[in-house]
Amino acid sequence: MRQIFEGILIAFDSVRSNKLRSSLTILSIAIGIFAISGSNSAIDSLSNVVNKQMEDIGSYSFSVVRYPQSMLSFGNRRLSRRKPITYKLAKELQNQLTSTYLVSIENSVTTSIKANTGITSDPDVEVSGVNEFYFDVNNTVLEEGRAISLEDITNKQKVAVVGYDVIVKVFNGLNPIDQIITIGNNNFTIIGILKSKGAVLGNSLDNVVYVPVTTFNEKVNDNPFSSVDITLKAFSKMELVEIMDETTGILRSLRNVKPGEENDFELLSNENVSNQFSTFTSFISVFGSASGVIALIVAGVGIMNIMLVSVKERTKEIGIRKAVGATRITILFQFVVEAITMCQIGGILGVAISYAGLLLLGHFTNIEIVFPLNSILLSILICTVLGSSFGLYPAWKASKLDPIEALRYE
Secondary structure (H helix, E strand, C coil): CHHHHHHHHHHHHHHHHCHHHHHHHHHHHHHHHHHHHHHHHHHHHHHHHHHHHHHHHCCCEEEEECCCCCHHHCCCHHHHCCCCCCHHHHHHHHHHCCCCCCEEEEEEEEECCEECCCCECCCCEEEEEECCCHHHHCCCCEEEECCCCHHHHHCCCCEEEECHHHHHHHHCCCCCCCCEEEECCEEEEEEEEECCCCEECCEECCCEEEEEHHHHHHHHCCCCCCCCEEEEECCCHHHHHHHHHHHHHHHHHHCCCCCCCCCCCEEEEHHHHHHHHHHHHHHHHHHHHHHHHHHHHHHHHHHHHHHHHHHHHCHHHHHHHHHCCCCHHHHHHHHHHHHHHHHHHHHHHHHHHHHHHHHHHHHHHCCCCCCCHHHHHHHHHHHHHHHHHHHHHHHHHHHCCCHHHHHHCC
């Protein structure tokens, strides 16, 4: 224990005596640890957000969309020729399905709204036209009032359900039930308030207004080429597969897709989304880890260089220690402890930078930050292995010095 303590003190003295060289090496270690532990912790935090969103939607739901949710699909000319999924087609699908009745239809625009308080919001409110099953399928909970009903849709009523952010922005936090908001040139009566969902990656989930989809199509949406999103819900995994198969068959028929041709629409289940996200996060994790390993190797070379210089500068000291009885193992152990200590200094700095970066990420994106204990333990292990590996040769060289020759060294 005494030897370990002495080695640690000598390592700090070495850092102080070689400030620039030691600082650059420690910084390289910190960057490497930050790249490895920071990226993995950030991915864990993002994964928790995605998993929570998947749980909120439900395990046995899937969506029908026009385009695949993949970066490779952007700019694809073949995909760009796909016809939009219209509200009429969505209703046909809903009417023909026999395996489920829980079919959500949604179409959205981003615009500003005005309240009868005279306050107008920024043009960032998501106004969505939804059908009567939207709230059940998407697990959207109301805090007060009622949801949009089949009667509202059939009669094209001008009613709205609003999120918490809308209340704060245009009603100054006052209860808006039975109050009026204006969207475009049309007045809507507020009939319900949504329970707050918070934000994901800095995007609020409460800055929303829901109106009947039929009213939306006539009074709000002015884009004839817009495509609706359809979400269907099952009550078991077996039933989910059955509904997906039936949905595919009906849509191929409605969209006149010939036998042998690929679908001109996409079915996205939670499993698809999770797999795509896992592929993305795996790439980020590998890239971050590879960058960290490169930085650590560079830092390791720096550690070895510092230790070799230290051995040369302390040759006479090593000779004296050997002359009074220090063994080769004692000398080797001391120098390895010095190397490990220097690496641990960089590791602590790297963990601190990682944690600070994650706090900033959480502050600006409003996501719950995860910084697991295994990231800290991994950093300690990496720094221990790094110090042992790159400090072993200088330590071996110091332990092999002849005490007579070392004492004569000037």
